Amino acid sequence: MDGVSSQLLHSNVPPTDEQSDYVRQLVLQRQQEALDLEEQYRITYAALLDIDARRKQNQRDIEVLGAVFAPIRRIPVELLAEIFQFCIPTLAGYDPNYRISDPCSVPIVLTRVCSVWREVAVNTPHLWTGLVLRLPNRHGNVNLPMVETLVHRSNPLPITVTIHSDQIGTSLYDQSTGALTILPAVFGIPQLVERVETLDINLFIRDIHHSLRQLPIPIFPALQTLILHLGKGQHWRRTLATFLEFFGYSPVKNIISNMSSVAPNEW
Known part of the structure; x- marks a missing residue:
């Protein structure tokens, strides 16, 4: 101023x-x-x-x-494959919501990091030996081409297959014929049938034994362990007996059920 x-x-x-x-x-x-x-x-x-x-x-x-200059870039692919295997959930920590075919599952994520990791992951059979098929919708549909791809990646190792559904009712049946759709579809994959060593079936479905009796009995030449988690309905004994008959031609050594333990010689 x-x-x-x-x-x-x-x-x-x-x-x-x-x-x-x-x-x-x-x-x-x-x-x-x-x-x-x-x-x-x-x-x-x-x-x-x-x-x-x-x-x-x-x-x-x-x-x-x-x-x-990251150290992981200098790790041999053989060691990288070993590291990848530590990322896979084990049966002891089984999560029914985990699906190997899920885009966010560990093996799938590993294939999307870079071309090197994808090649290592795709060519590491141990990453793909645990196949969990969690039925995602009311029709019980499963992406069979994806399942075939994952089974192929696990070749030639034995595989563990879990078929899981927490839906109660007729959601796994063909509405027109009443036939069970998911089991024959999955069991129609030759490589799966030939190499499945452990089969874990978690199905809480009413009257499933009626449809099982309509299906051709498959033979799983490598099947060692059969795990059955079945709904505790009024016909559970009949359902369990039908499952045991269904897998009676496979060389099963261990059978585990949420109803009872059954020795193969007691079939």
Whole structure:
């Protein structure tokens, strides 16, 4: 502030015409300076944003380039395959919601990291030997081409298959014929039938024994363990007996049921 404006601001004396013109010019001058400062601020702020963006991009580049020296890149593929196997859930920690065909399951995720990991995962049969088919919808549909692909990847190892459904009712049946649709579809995959060593069936379905008797009896030449989790309905004994008859031509050594334990020589 100059002397004239300061004097006017600190007193109640009305300005003269000359002083009024002077103050008006001073206001216009300050307004122009404010516009100039606003423009300088905009330019400077934009420059700071640009510098900050380049700084962050530079940091990302450093991190990306640093990944080239990551120890895992130098691990032999044989050891990498061994490491991958520790990521797979075991039967002891079986989660009925886990599905190997799920896009978020461990084996599938490993195939999507990079081309090297995909090749290692696809060519490591141990990653694909635990096949859990959790029926996802009311029709009991299963993506059979996907199942065939996963079974092929486990070749030539024996496999463990779990067929799981917590739905009670007729959801696994063909509505027109009443026939059970899921079991013949899955059991129609030759490689699966030939190499399944452990079969875990979790089906809580009413009157399943009626449809089982309509199906051709399959022979599982490698089947060693049969695990049956069946609904505790009024016909559970008949259902259990039907399952035992259904698998009676396979060389099963261990049979585990939520109803009772059954020795093969007691069939």
